[in-house]
Amino acid sequence: MSIHTPRKKARIRLDDDVSSVKTRPANTLQKQREQLPIARGREALIREIQENDTTILLGETGSGKTTQVPQYILESGIAGKGMIAVTQPRRVAATSLAARVAEEKNVSVGGLVGxxxxxxxxxxxxxRIKYVSDGMLVRELLSDQLLSKYSVIVVDEAHERTLRTDFLIANLKTIQAARNSAGDVSRKGKGPASALNPLKLIIMSATLDAEKFSKFYNNARILYVKGRQHPVQIFHTSVSQTDYVDAALRTFFQIHTDRPPGDVLIFLPGQEDIESLDKSIKMYARRLPEERMTVLTCPMYAALPPAQQARIFSSAPTNVRKCILATNIAETSITIPGIKYVIDTGKCKEKRYLSKDTGGGFDTLLTRDITKSSAMQRAGRAGREGPGFCFRLYTEDAFNSMALSAEPEIRRCSLTQSVLQLKCLGQDFEAVDFMDPPEIGSVISALKTLWLLGALDNSKTLTTLGRQMASFPVEPYFARIILASKTHGCTSEVIDIVSLLSSSSALFLDISDQRDTISEVRVKFRHASGDHMTMLNALRSYQEVAASDSKGARKEWCRQHFVNERTFVEATKIRDQLRQTCQRVGIDWHASTADNEEPVLRCFVTGLVQQSAFLQPDGTYKQTMGHSVIKIHPGSTLCDKKVPAIIYDELVYTSQIYARGVSSVPKSFFSNVTPVAREA
DNA sequence: GAGCACTGC
Known part of the structure; x- marks a missing residue:
């Protein structure tokens, strides 16, 4: 069985079968461009885009759509004098695509292509061609409601259905209607209607769900372009497997003993399974006969320190088979060269907001079955460089009963920030025409949070505070904390902590077999009030080292203290951004209360008023707003401590409901925060 | 007693 693609849905095919394309060593970039599958459909594609306001383009991996379509649009003059924006869900994709296209155009990045x-x-x-992260285009939308400098907007990877992509897809439909009907109706308050330039949209997606995008955009045409992918032979198990880690172990050694050289990629749901399988493979590999190929295992997940992540890219010596144990990070975010075999457990972890009316009020992070499109994407990872094999640890029936694609983020994430952003655009979330409407409970909970934070008044109208909050590139509750620091005179400390908390990776590394050493060395940062001030202490120590020592010494200090330097680096950039935003909204970011934690914690209570819990007589913690009994996460400095009241950064249900990023605060801090908090 | 992956002028 080979990977199948739902070809029948496509109305127009833009190329011949990929097998007729000869792969020969290309001596120029132009040659390579001409050999891409999409190149054969260039003229048809240009014609379609010229004739239609919106085009849906289905392109498989390797079709070249993301690099070529923007160039075709530019070369054919479709964009007129305007710019072409191409959105990406990931930052690295945006920057590396720009570099690639600039190279093809023989210009430097930041010129014609940026x-x-x-x-x-x-x-x-x-x-003229700008690759942007989808979040960046959302930000641009907040300051230019018609995105008027772009005459063509390409939404790439639309099938991933990130919250920001869905947000754009909905808004672009309205913007397009406004701009393209400019000749007929003059729009109030926006100047002469004839001044509006028309907007063309191209929605690009992998091969599933195209019909849905088409329906949303008034039955827009769907074009299809085949990818360039080597065949991947897929195997299913004959019976379902209860222990996928054990099944993966056995499958790996079957490949290793029976099949020719080639690296193996195993998809697992999370760090815990990766560590356990890593141990087992190493153990059994030692028992192999001497003359066999040896095994090199490489774990790969986002929280892994960069140096260890880098190992997956170095090629293994001959007679060594590399085995990569990865989470979903290897499905879309990184491409690992040299993979010939994929083992797919069929599992992933998914974060999902469980609303109050279903007994929640917190996020869950649970292991679940993947979707069909995910399974196909995983299998495709074996066919990047040559024919490959994919071993699915589930039955064909199980594959057939999988959901087509993941539920869009808008249906499972907190909507607080998006609701606030739409309020700034003068729109109500519930009134917007989304491709998939959010659950009403989720919108209500976002509105309630915004009201508690003071961003909305009793009539759901945006307040001055709310508008200020939206200008900070952090979660609304973090923005509220920063704004509270103006009153308490500790903006400097608050911004430092919020920067660390909003960095993409955790500051404190967790290496499970070194946990004792780690807690010993970390004692020196420990602050009695909890994790927030502890992080600040770590930052202060790092800053001292950074100011006086070389880069090497800094790295060594981070290694010795088991902290992630990348987090400090990212936090510094965020801090600078937050300082600039403070300046804009009239807050002096220099304001500091030195070592006094009280004002700092008061600010955090203001923003984390919903994220708080009181100690019960039986020694457990219970949410102040909500009815769940929660536990302090074992990674917290306050774990096992019994304090009267805590605030926390987040609440995640894994094996239990854990509060992460916890600080102890006096109960008295909760009075005067909001009317609701007083009741609690 | 222990965290899937992303993003933001």
Whole structure:
């Protein structure tokens, strides 16, 4: 069985079968461009885009759609004098695509071809093609409601259905209607209607769900372009497996003993399974006969320190078979070269907000079955460089009963920030025409949070505070904490902590077999009040080292203290951004209360008023707003401590409901925060 | 007694 693609849904095919494309060593970039599957459909594609406002383009991996379509649009003059934006869900994709296309055009990045992502931008007045992260385009939308400098917007990877992509897809439909009907109706308050330039949209997606995008955009045309992918032979198990880690172990050694050389990629749901399988493989590999190929295992997940992540890219010596144990990170975010065999457990972890009316009020992070599109994507990872094999640890029936694709984020994430952003655009979330509407309970809970934070008044109208909150590139509750620091005179400390908390990776590394050493060395940062001030202490120590020592010494200090330097680096960039935003909204970010934690914690209570719990007589903690009994996460400095009241950064249900990022605060801090908090 | 993956002027 080979990977199948739902070809029948496509109305127009843009190329011939990939097998007729000869792969020969290309001596120029132009040759390579011409050999891409999409190149054969260039003229048809240009014609379709010219004739239609919106085009849906289905392109498989390797079709070249993301690099070529923007160039075709530019070369054919479709964009007129305007710019072409291409959105990406990931920052690295945006920057590396811009580099690739600039190279093809023989220009330097930031000229004709540029990019714009958070912390990093390369564009100029010459820029015509701009690769942007989807979050960045959402930010641009907040300051230019018609996105008028773009005449073509390409939404790439639309099938991933990130919250920001869905947000854009909904808004772009309205923007397009407004701009493209400009000749007929004059729009109030926006100047002469004829001044609006029309907007063309291209929605690009992998091969599933195209019909849905088409329906949303008034039955827009669907074009299809085949990918360039080597065949992957897929095997299913004959019976379902109860222990997928054990099944993966046995499958790996079957491959290792029976099949020719080639690296193996195993998809597992999380760090815990990866560590356990890593141990087992190493143990059994030692028992192999001497003359066999040896095994090199490489764990791969986002929380792994960068140095260990880098190991997956170095090629193994001959007679060594590399085995990569990865989470979903290897499904979309990184491409690992040299993979010939994929073992797919069929499992992943998914974060999902469990609303109050279903007994929740917190996030869950649980292992679940993957979707069909995920399974196909995983299998495809074996066919990047040559024919490959995919061993699915589930039956064909199980595959057939999988959901087609993941539920969009809008249906399972907190909507607080998006609701606030839409309020800033003068729109109500419940009134927006989304491709998949959110659950009403989720919208109500976001509105309630915004009201508690003071961003909305009793009539759900945006307040001045709310508008200020939206200007900070952090979660609304963090923004509220920063704004509270103006009153308490500790903006400097608060911004430092919030920067660390909003970094993408955790500051304190957790290496399970070194936990004793780690807690010993970490004692020196420990602050009695809990995790927030402890992080600040660690930051202060790092800053001392960074100020006086070399880069090497800094790295060594981080290694010795088991802290993630990448987090400090990212936090510093976020801090600078937050300082700039403070300046704009009239807050002096220099304000400091030195070592006094009381004002700092008061600010945190203001923003984390919903994220608090009181100690019960039986020694457990119970939410102040909500009815769940929660536990302090074992990684917290306050674990096993009994204090009257705590605030926490997040609540996640895994094996239990754990509060992470916890500080102890006096109960008295909760009075005067909000009317609701007083009741609690 | 222990965290899937992303993003933000």
């Amino acid at each position: 990019y714009s992502v958070r912390f990093d931008e390369a564009s100029s007045s010459d820029t």
